[in-house]
Amino acid sequence: MKKILITYFGPFGHFTENPSELIARRLMLEFSEFENISFAGLDVQFDSVERFIEQDFTDVDVIYLLGVASRSEKVKLELTARNFVSAKDNSGAYREGEISINGPQRLYSTLENTHYQEIMEEFHSEVTTSENAGAYLCNYIYYKTLQKLPDKAILFIHIANFSDLSGSVSFERQVEFLSLLVERNLTVN
Numbered sequence: 001m002k003k004i005l006i007t008y009f010g011p012f013g014h015f016t017e018n019p020s021e022l023i024a025r026r027l028m029l030e031f032s033e034f035e036n037i038s039f040a041g042l043d044v045q046f047d048s049v050e051r052f053i054e055q056d057f058t059d060v061d062v063i064y065l066l067g068v069a070s071r072s073e074k075v076k077l078e079l080t081a082r083n084f085v086s087a088k089d090n091s092g093a094y095r096e097g098e099i100s101i102n103g104p105q106r107l108y109s110t111l112e113n114t115h116y117q118e119i120m121e122e123f124h125s126e127v128t129t130s131e132n133a134g135a136y137l138c139n140y141i142y143y144k145t146l147q148k149l150p151d152k153a154i155l156f157i158h159i160a161n162f163s164d165l166s167g168s169v170s171f172e173r174q175v176e177f178l179s180l181l182v183e184r185n186l187t188v189n
Contacts, residue, residue, distance in 0.1 A: 002061040002186055003036045009067050012044035012090055020066040020159045026175045045089040049141045062153040062185050067138035069158035073168040076158040078133040081107045081142035086135040099143045107146040111155040119180050126169040
């Protein structure tokens with residue numbers, strides 16, 4: 001059975017509880033009996049991402065990186081990471097420019113679309129794909145992870161902002177989608 005790692009971010013801005021963390025906590029409960037599914041919470045700081053990237057990922061097959069899209073009512077499966085950052089993190093550290101000097105301008109999700117296409121059809125009005133993971137830490141961690149681990153199946157998922165947007169996909173529905181995605185990728189080659 002495959003080993004899956006799910007990351008999420010902690011509080012930032014006005015989010016005293018990051019929606020990605022709330023979703024991850026529910027997934028922890030749902031998959032608590034699965035020893036091959038692990039979770040990692042990250043501070044919204046560049047140095048937290050750097051420490052994460054330096055870990056040993058030998059035993060991991062699939063990585064789902066979760067963050068919140070503060071202006072999105074839909075869940076967004078990010079298919080592309082750009083070699084660009086323009087952000088100030090929670091510690092006040094500011095970075096702008098290329099993430100990787102001389103790195104490719106774009107890196108692409110390494111999770112095959114067959115692993116989520118069928119599930120997306122069931123959630124067609126609630127989940128979409130995107131080619132722009134932004135310029136904040138979500139895109140930063142995505143690019144760095146894809147660059148370091150090109151042989152792992154990696155996908156960044158922007159959680160819909162159910163905290164602020166009344167038309168957003170509900171918390172429960174997002175958990176349902178992600179649970180199905182995780183279950184499917186436990187066994188799919």
